[in-house]
Amino acid sequence: MSEKIYVGVDLGGTNxxxxxxDEQGKLLHTYEGPTGAEDGPEAVLDRIAQYVKKIVSDSTYQWEQVAGVGAGIAGFIDLANGVVLFAPNLKWKDVAVKSELESRLGLPVALDNDANVAALGEAWSGAxxxxxxxxxxxxxxxxxGGIIIDGRIYQGxxxxxxxxxxxxxxxDLEAIQCGCGQLGCVETVSSATGIVRMAKDAVGRGEATSLSLNETISAKDVFDAAKDGDEVAIRIVKRAAYYLGKAMAAVAVVLNPQxxxxxxxxxxxxxILFDEIRKVYVQNVPEVFAQGVDIVPATLGNDAGVVGAAGLNLK
Amino acid sequence: MSEKIYVGVDLGGTNxxxxxxDEQGKLLHTYEGPTGAEDGPEAVLDRIAQYVKKIVSDSTYQWEQVAGVGAGIAGFIDLANGVVLFAPNLKWKDVAVKSELESRLGLPVALDNDANVAALGEAWSGAxxxxxxxxxxxxxxxxxGGIIIDGRIYQGxxxxxxxxxxxxxxxDLEAIQCGCGQLGCVETVSSATGIVRMAKDAVGRGEATSLSLNETISAKDVFDAAKDGDEVAIRIVKRAAYYLGKAMAAVAVVLNPQxxxxxxxxxxxxxILFDEIRKVYVQNVPEVFAQGVDIVPATLGNDAGVVGAAGLNLK
Known part of the structure; x- marks a missing residue:
């Protein structure tokens, strides 16, 4: 029998x-087009099916070689039924993506959220x-976040x-509210949003920094300023790395990942970010959780989503 | 073929x-005897083999029905090789328990640490x-702690x-050092040792409490005093429950257990303990991690270790 191929769909709000x-998770071809979320779920599902058919027919592979189609979507997903319960950037609520795509494609379709799918991509053929x-x-x-055990997403x-x-x-006394309603989540500090917030706060307070509100501050601006020695920016980067390192230490004693x-x-x-994260991590775990354990950047970049989505149909 | 049975060994420092x-994890017979750790590992291993042979021969089951023998041991274990690397209460270092017991018994032997084994026991036929x-x-x-996924201990x-x-x-600024070398581990506060420490500190400071150093304070004394309305004891119980609830909230967003x-x-x-733990847990997780999730007492008591050890050989 000929080699199987896996098709991944990274369904974003814009594209x-x-x-x-291939069977090793090597990304062979990609095709990208507009989502057109404003046309509603039916049109978007038609478009996904069209793109999937196109990329296979444009390749040297046969339709029969497709083992399955996976889709990564930012939102809450009912995994058991393959239904997107809520996807804010698509304005979707209760869309039966799995069954709708299966009927359009005649192939098994699997879904998961974007963070899990990116994690699976990196675990399959990335870092x-x-x-x-x-x-x-x-x-x-x-x-x-995503937890990958033996090549599968752990769902709980x-x-x-x-x-x-x-x-x-x-x-608690230093915490701000997170989008989830809780106080002090690592997301409030170590996300791009958290870094930009800290930078804006510092500029707004009139702290001595090269950052300015004249331009829209991005997380990259903060890192660039930190690399140039801006002490306010360095403090912000260290804070983001510190709390991420603490969160990773908690994950380590629970899961002991490699x-x-x-x-x-x-x-x-x-x-500038990774050195600090590694330092904080090692300081915050018993030694056995640091031995042989490393903290590395992802290597697939924006392709992690499409690779991981393809990997959802791995047996 | 006749029903299989599973033999568990709870190897303690004293007994x-x-x-x-049986195949459902029901504990049918137990037998207990002294460990005699002072006689050294060989003698203890001989004794374990002797107890295992005795409990089977005293039962209505045949030796051929034994699917395997499992042992739970407080200590660090090299799971891949079945070697106890270090067991402080037995004064053992690098003891090849798996191979030694397999040669004495002619049966597959599996090991794990006491906390994992107790968790497996509760997951198999307990709470x-x-x-x-x-x-x-x-x-x-x-x-x-122990993480049980689909009836198996998750090892990492x-x-x-x-x-x-x-x-x-x-x-950090409230933390004391843990046995692991880190500061502020939940073990420093929510263990019996932590509770007794907080009680002794309070008595030593002369706080207004019915607890006294005349008798040796136990964690049970602290709970009894709290039930009687002793405000110092109530504060200690709440503190132990608070940090345990916070730790459980962290575990929840990582693993989403049921x-x-x-x-x-x-x-x-x-x-008095569980009500407080549940309250803190619910306050500290996004709602989806509380829906359908419960926090319950173990039901196997001291038998969890022997049941879970027996379960190590479940396929």
């Missing part, structure tokens, strides 16, 4: 990206390839495992 | 307890029976997963 992976126990953090607008009782951004690490993979826009900050 | 379980995602805390001299990269007592929850099972001597305190 739909589809990709074909975690070949390892059995991987925990991934995605530092973007929020802090996402209600599919909510790996919500690592909601580990509460900031002491590798932490950190992706998302914020992770592009490089050594 | 060895062996038990026979977690029938559920797929269980997290157990054992509140004794320390705070042990180096077999150190589930070291839940070392989740750091006490704010049930938390709390065992060990401290768990016998009953509602």
């Amino acid at each position: 739909i990206k589809v990709g074909i992976c 975690g390839a070949g390892l059995k126990h991987i925990v991934a953090f995605t530092l973007g607008t929020g802090v996402g 009782f209600r599919g909510m495992a790996g919500e690592l951004g909601h580990i509460k690490v900031v002491p 590798r932490f993979v950190i992706g998302g826009g914020v992770s592009k900050a490089g050594d | 060895i307890k062996v038990g026979i379980c 977690g029976a029938g559920l797929k995602h269980i997290v157990a805390f054992t509140l004794g001299t320390g705070v042990g 990269f180096r077999g150190m997963a589930g070291e839940l007592g070392h989740i750091k929850v006490v704010p 049930r938390f099972v709390i065992g060990g001597g401290v768990s016998k305190a009953g509602d």
